[in-house]
Amino acid sequence: MPPSRWSVQSTQTRRGAETPVKDFFISYTTADKAWAEWIAWHLEEAGYSTVVQACHARTAGTGAESGRPPITIAPRRAYVVATAAPPVVRLSGLLEELSRAGWTSCVIATPTAAAWIDTRQFEAATGFPVRVHPRLPDEQDPLPPADAIVAAPLTFNTLNKSAAGMSDTLALGLLNEALGLQLPIVAAPVVKAALRRHPAYGASIATLRACGVHMLDPDAIAIRLPDGTLTLDWKAVVDELE
Numbered sequence: 001m002p003p004s005r006w007s008v009q010s011t012q013t014r015r016g017a018e019t020p021v022k023d024f025f026i027s028y029t030t031a032d033k034a035w036a037e038w039i040a041w042h043l044e045e046a047g048y049s050t051v052v053q054a055c056h057a058r059t060a061g062t063g064a065e066s067g068r069p070p071i072t073i074a075p076r077r078a079y080v081v082a083t084a085a086p087p088v089v090r091l092s093g094l095l096e097e098l099s100r101a102g103w104t105s106c107v108i109a110t111p112t113a114a115a116w117i118d119t120r121q122f123e124a125a126t127g128f129p130v131r132v133h134p135r136l137p138d139e140q141d142p143l144p145p146a147d148a149i150v151a152a153p154l155t156f157n158t159l160n161k162s163a164a165g166m167s168d169t170l171a172l173g174l175l176n177e178a179l180g181l182q183l184p185i186v187a188a189p190v191v192k193a194a195l196r197r198h199p200a201y202g203a204s205i206a207t208l209r210a211c212g213v214h215m216l217d218p219d220a221i222a223i224r225l226p227d228g229t230l231t232l233d234w235k236a237v238v239d240e241l242e
């Protein structure tokens with residue numbers, strides 16, 4: 001079954017139309033190509049015509065050309081706010097789990113996290129640029145809006161700054177804005193025991209929870225790999241978006 005998070009953004013029917021137009025225009029990003037084709041196949045089976053195109057492609061041949069509004073079916077989109085804790089080097093696991101659950105992802109990394117990861121790898125996986133720095137005032141936002149935020153891994157530094165309302169990285173700015181917009185936010189802190197005893201930690205967790213952030217238990221999601229490195233149970237993180 002396709003994920004339940006696909007949204008039909010506008011609807012119209014071509015029944016009775018004289019000029020051949022497409023019934024459904026299905027756009028997708030790289031990670032969701034298979035879902036888009038799956039949906040197209042079922043629609044064609046049901047007697048509709050479809051156009052399946054990559055998200056940034058032109059809409060030639062769609063209903064839009066004939067002046068009719070095309071039907072666009074798009075998956076819900078998660079912003080992955082990635083900060084500089086060791087699991088960030090295995091972030092592809094999170095992107096895979098999000099895709100499996102029917103989410104399109106855009107990665108926003110803190111400057112420190114960006115230095116730890118291969119941003120081109122994540123751009124290829126998501127179809128969107130990895131954002132690190134704020135855009136210039138006259139630049140368009142290169143990312144489409146988010147339906148939800150997954151802050152993972154989330155450092156002591158960034159979670160305390162978010163609770164305090166600081167926005168000195170793009171990642172913090174988007175996270176803080178999402179709080180105000182009351183978007184669903186799942187946060188996966190990766191913080192060692194000594195720092196969890198710092199007075200700011202408990203207060204920040206309580207503040208963010210009170211704002212509706214779904215703050216996961218670091219011990220419940222951390223996985224120590226045989227080589228000693230730390231990763232997260234990415235599926236458990238994504239399951240919390242349900």
Ligand SMILES: Cc1cc2nc3c(=O)[nH]c(=O)nc-3n(C[C@H](O)[C@H](O)[C@H](O)COP(=O)(O)O)c2cc1C
Pocket residue numbers: 082083084085086110111112113154155156157158169190191192
């Ligand atoms: C090897 C290494 C491992 C780190 N692990 C963690 C960690 O697990 N959790 C954490 O909160 N900070 C960790 N830090 C510290 C953060 O990277 C540091 O506080 C950084 O400024 C966080 O920046 P950011 O929150 O903007 O990504 C680690 C640093 C290094 C060099």
